[in-house]
Amino acid sequence: MTTFKKTGMQTINFDNPPVITSWACLVGPKEGEGPWAKDFDRILADYLFDEDSWEKAENKLLRETVKLALTKQDLQTMEAELLLAGDLLNQTISSNYAARELNIPYLGLYGACSTMAESLLIGAMMIDGGFFNRVVSATCSHHYSAERQFRFPVEQGVQLAASAQWTATAAGAIVLQVKGQGPRVTCATIGRVIDMGVDDTNNMGAAMAPAAVSTIKAHFADKGLNSDYYDLIVTGDLGAVGMNLAKELFVQEGLVPAPNYSDCGVLLYDGLQGVNAGGSGCGCSASMLCGPLLKKMINGELNRLLFVATGALMSPTASFQGETIPGIAHAVAIENA
Amino acid sequence: MTTFKKTGMQTINFDNPPVITSWACLVGPKEGEGPWAKDFDRILADYLFDEDSWEKAENKLLRETVKLALTKQDLQTMEAELLLAGDLLNQTISSNYAARELNIPYLGLYGACSTMAESLLIGAMMIDGGFFNRVVSATCSHHYSAERQFRFPVEQGVQLAASAQWTATAAGAIVLQVKGQGPRVTCATIGRVIDMGVDDTNNMGAAMAPAAVSTIKAHFADKGLNSDYYDLIVTGDLGAVGMNLAKELFVQEGLVPAPNYSDCGVLLYDGLQGVNAGGSGCGCSASMLCGPLLKKMINGELNRLLFVATGALMSPTASFQGETIPGIAHAVAIENA
Structure with missing residues (x-):
């Protein structure tokens, strides 16, 4: 008989x-020009990655990232027992076609840009629950496939807000195992869908900030911890606008905005790269986690990380029908033993 | 320390x-005119369900189905610890907006029409793993929202192949709990993405049949069972074309096509309803399971059911780019104690 592993309303312990x-x-050229170039495994020379469409390039990006994560442990693809993945494209085609090529048993997810956290926490439950020894959690995004699906084809040259x-x-991929060397997933907080009425499809940060704060608040309430427990609390892709809103909401909610709080969307690029409010997409938080942040954990620069990937559940169809944009965020605690 | 619950390559035991x-x-008017009308909880009078779009009607359909499943156990919505749901619409908007209204912690899935099995098996792992006491697994589809997204708006009057x-x-919703009265989820087999090169978006059954057979073959190999172990093996939505292909593939693979094998897409409508090869959509297998099949289990007409929901991972974008249509299938064993 297993023990009951839930704490409070939304948090599970492993x-x-x-x-x-x-x-x-693996990252694209622009990400490779940013401040973290040396922390990524590979920087693509162009956005097509020897494919004939951006969508196919995105699929290859995810596939090669999963393979590389396994190769680092000298594992063959077939030694992965399960792939948990999702992406931003309609019908999550990058993940589906990657899973087809990889031939690993597969469960598809949709959490928009929260997918890195969603796939990690589901994978951790499946391993701690005793069902699998080795799971791969992964996600990806591609600038040009996402822009033409969600907003405008970039060739149109629309000026950005x-x-x-x-x-x-x-793309980022993580191999989770029941045993081994490395940082460990110690607990996770599953988010609710929060919608404060933002309807501007050019302001995803504002749409997601309340969800991020809701999940972080639930995490600390459920665990009975102070925010200084973690060396770093990092949200997914709120960007500069959303991060400032989140800081205001922390105060409103009676939470001290931790000096150790930051956001992957703010961190991924430097200030001269013309990205307006910052980075976004499933690959934003995935690349920060699977690039610099996990490297800092094995170096001992970070020992306790709360990774809070955030997703704007935005749909052009729903927006055209007058709907507002809901957000979601899931928190995963990663700690050195 | 938990025990290791995996059997063979793809199967997990609870x-x-x-x-x-x-x-x-809950089903639409056409489903209510079919052979199982008395087995559904509610038949909608029309396709808009008092909303102003089919997409919003689909969201309401899912939401009301989840509420009703909880109400049958005298549970308030807030007593559900987790919602696992997905649907066919881009960005799974039916599930996202339903989760927003229901305010239950939420993990979004994308498995196309395999979602009822995917949500059930993930929920079962989370409960057997000791993380939750009460999870809701759910999915839905809507004829008019799906047709205009994947093929043609029905107003266009395109003749169907x-x-x-x-x-x-x-929509179907299932409340899974750690204890209580009812059929039990005993094991599950997670599918691989299988693609035999079908590129006809009007023949989803052919695209999915090899995935169904792959998962069923893995299930029986992993469990060491004969196909007569189950009173009924039912695939999700292969329809008449796909089901016949599956039967041929069973023979090719050295599996005896069980006389107790059928398909929800073949069963959902009668032969006079003008549905060509049969039913499809996430709601097809979900409504057969949450309507007649589970009723037959509590009546004792069925005691051992292998529910194999099937998904065509079809995307208009991928199809326009020349891609073929991958399929996936997950099997869930449901047995009376």
Whole structure:
């Protein structure tokens, strides 16, 4: 008989914390020009990656990232027991076609840009629950496939709003195992869908900020921890506008905005890259996690990380029908043993 | 320390099988004119369900179905600890907006028409793994929202191919609990993405049949069972064309096509309803399971059911780019104690 592992309303604890034994991150040219170039495994020379469409390039990006994460542990693709993945494209085609090529048993997810956290926490439950020894959690996004699906084809040259964010071209993959060396997933907080009425499809940060704060608040309430427990609390892709809103909401909610709080959308690019309010897309938080952040954990620069990937559940169809944009955020605690 | 619950390559066993304590099914007018009308909880009078778009009607359909499944156990919505849901619409908007209204912690899935099985097996892992006491697994589809997204707006009056199927207007929701009265989820087999090169978007049954056979073959190999173990093996929505292909593939693969094998797409409508090759959509297998099949289980007409929901991972974007249509299938064993 297993023990009951839930704490409070939204948080689950892992009795035998699954280990992040390897990970990989491939990014596009623009991400490779930013401040973290040396922390990524590979920087693509162009956006097509030897394919004939951006969508096919995105699929290849995810596939190669999963393979590389496994290769780092000298694992063959077939040694992965399960792939948990999702992406931004309609019908999550990058993940579906990657899963077809990889031939790993597959469960598809849709959490928009929260997918890195969603796939990690589901994978951790499946390992701690005793069902699998080795799971791969992964996600990706591609600037040009996302822009033409969600907003305008970039060839159209529409001027971006100051609050708009730059969808990252990047994929991240994490190998979770029941045993091994590496940082461990110790607990996770599952988010609710929060919608404060934002209807501006060029301001995803504002749409997601309340969800991020809701999940972070639930995490600390459920765990009975102070925000200084973590060396870093990092949201997914709120960007500059959303991060400032989140800081205001922390105060309104009676939470101290931790000096150790930041956002992957703010961190991914530097200030001269013309990305307006910052990075976004599933690959934004995935590349920060699977690039610099996990590297800082194995270096001991970080020992306790709360990774809070955020998703704007935006749909052009729903927006055209007058709907507002709901947000969601899931938090995953990653700690050195 | 938990025990290791995996059998063979793709199958997981539940030590303490989660209990299906209640369930609900709402269907559209056409589904209510079929052979199972008395087995559904509610038949809608029209396709708009007092909303102003089909997409909003689909969201309401899912929301009301989840509420009804909980109400049958005298549970308030807030007593559900987690909602696992997905649907066919881009960005899974039916599920996202339903989760917003229901305010239950939420993990979004994309498995196309395999979602009822995917949500059930993930929910069962989370309960047997000791993380939750009460999870709701749910999915839905709507004929008119799906047709205009994937093929043509129905107003266009395009003549359907003989192999085309009718996307069901239906939602199913299942309350899974750690204890209680009801059929139990005893094991599950997670599918691989299989693509045999079908590129006809009007023949989803052919695209999915190899995935169904792959998963069923893996299930029986992993479990060491004969196909007569189950009173009924039912695939999701292969329809008449896909089901006949599946039967041929069973023979090719050395599996005896069980006399107790059928398909929800063949069963959902009668032969006079003008649905060509049969039913499809997430709601097709969900409504057969949450309508007649679970009723037959509590009546004792069925004691062992292998529910194999099938998904065509079809995307208009991928099809326009020349891609073929991958399929996936997940199997869930439901047994009376």
